[in-house]
Amino acid sequence: MFDRLTVLRQMLGEDRLMLRDRAALERHQDRLAAEHLRWVAVHSPYTAQRFQRSGLSVGQWRELPPIGKSEMMANFDTLNTAGVRLNDVLELARRAEDSRDFSPTLFSPTLPGGLTVGLSSGTSGTQGAFLVSRAERLQWAGVVLRHLLPKWPADLLRRQRVAFVLRAEGQLYRSVGSSRLDFHFLDVLRPVAELAAELSAYRPTLLAGPPSVLRALLDAGATARPQRVVSVAEVLEDADKAALQHGFGPVVEVYQATEGLLALPCPHGKLHLNEAHIHFNFENVCGEPLEGSYLRPILTDLRRRAQPMIRHRLDDVLLLADDCSCGLSSRRIERIVGRQDDALNLPSVSGARITVWPDFVRAALNRVPDLREYRAEQVGAAALKIQLEPDAPALREAAERELSVIFERLGVGDVALDFGPLVPGLPGAKRRRVLGGKY
Structure with a gap:
């Protein structure tokens, strides 16, 4: 019950963070950064060393030289604030992958409630490990649900059946399910025909998964008419979007990675950076292309504590769009172009x-x-x-x-x-x- 109330408070509080004034959004980021960076510099030895080596104070965090996934993994034991070792994280995560039991968590001497651990797919050549504390799990669930329920807040009063088609079942939602909010996970390692039949029988109101897998289920005869289809984990291409919209229903996209929850759909279905919680800088990676600029993000997560992401350079390349008709001040992504390694x-x-x-x-x-x-x-x-x-x-x-x-x-x-x-x-x-x- 406590977890469900925490998630509900996060969902309701998210409304106040959907700011329409850019200056107000940046002031909000500054307030978060001042408190968060001070805390991280005290509890993450590697982050403190980065500031010391650069001769910068915590207040000069925007000037801190960025790091990438390989540096993060090489210094994992002293970067995280949970007092855990990379070897223990990898052991638990790989055991979960093999057994398909993703319920075990890792004990932290500093952060209560247990740590959810996992592995990235490693498509960029360096497999990443991630840690999420209990408090971060509940916050993440609240933010995602607020942005994905298509008819807010009326959907809180209706029974929602949420189907996730995933490679690894996270524990983000298990503790927040209720009679009105049911979560069902379909393991992509199972035969497609079985998954298609199970999805049809479940009749989800919200369906989330990689577009290639969702399209395979559609081709295998899955019949479902969710209020919204959510594309995750892969680049959503126009042909896949059109097929999924025709076969299942309206499609939106969520952009997330080992590094965090990076972008969410607005009320008009467009993909916006999650700037209420994450600060973004950008590097122009190749001068001017044929249209627009290809940009590589450097992010600072302003809330994530177990595994701090401070001036972290992503491998992904984005093309940003003009302002959105929804009026939100957070920047809009035109396309996720792909990884620079691709x-x-x-x-x-x-x-x-x-x-x-x-x-x-x-x-x-x-x-x-x-x-x-x-x-x-x-x-x-x-x-x-x-x-x-x-x-x-x-x-x-x-x-x-x-x-x-x-x-x-x-x-x-x-x-x-x-x-x-x-x-x-x-x-x-x-x-x-x-x-x-x-x-």
Whole structure:
């Protein structure tokens, strides 16, 4: 009961943080940062060392040199404030992955209520571990539910059946379920036909999962008409969104990672940065592309304590949008372009190297009629392996033609294309349609 009341208070309090004035939002961030950074600098030895090495005071946190996932993992034991070791986190998380029992938590001598632990998918080359305290779990659940229930606050009075299709079942919601709010988890490692039948029988009012998995369930005959479909864990592409909207219902996107809950849908269904809780800076990663600027986020989570994220550089690349018609002052994401590691590094017509972002490759191959699925992987300095489903001569010709058009537009030189049938990925693996290489 206490947990449910805590989540409800968080949901109601979130309304006050949906600010429409940018200056008010930044003042709110400053207030959070002043208290949070002081606490973290006292309880996280590695964070304190970062400030000392840089010769900066806590008040100068915006100038702190950023770190990435590899530095975070290398210094995990002294970065976290929960008094736990990385080896213990990895052992518990891997045991949960193997047994499919995600209920055990890790004891913390400093943070009450037990720690939820987990692993990222490791798609960027470095697998990350995450810690979430009980207080953070309840806050996270409240924020997510406030933004995802489509008819707020009337949905609080209706029975909600929430289906999560996930690789690893988190314990975020178990303690906050009630007669009006039921959560059901479907393990993506189970056969698709079983999941499709179970989803149909459950009749969710809210359905969340990776778009590739949700589309597979749709193709397997799943019948459900939720009020809202929530895309998580993968880049949501236009073709997948259209198929899911037609088969299930309205689709929105949530952007989250090991590093935190990064962006949520607004009342108009657009994806906004979670700036009421996280401060974002951006680096321009490649000058000016054909339209807009490709940006890599550097985030400072202003509430997360168990595993502080202070001036943490993400591998993802974003394209921001203009202001939203909803009126919220938090910035809007036009597209999650992909991970920087997924960018192709190809020769230009002048002989130099040029970065080709996954967004361009996806746009080209999405124009191929009747192409159901694909994977484009860089396998050499000037060579790509293109896997197609279905694999047919006409589709190969169309794919080569569309790629040639976009490569000519970008100034890419000669690139060898090797076509073949699509090899299925491992069960539960995150879909990556474009894979870069170290060339």
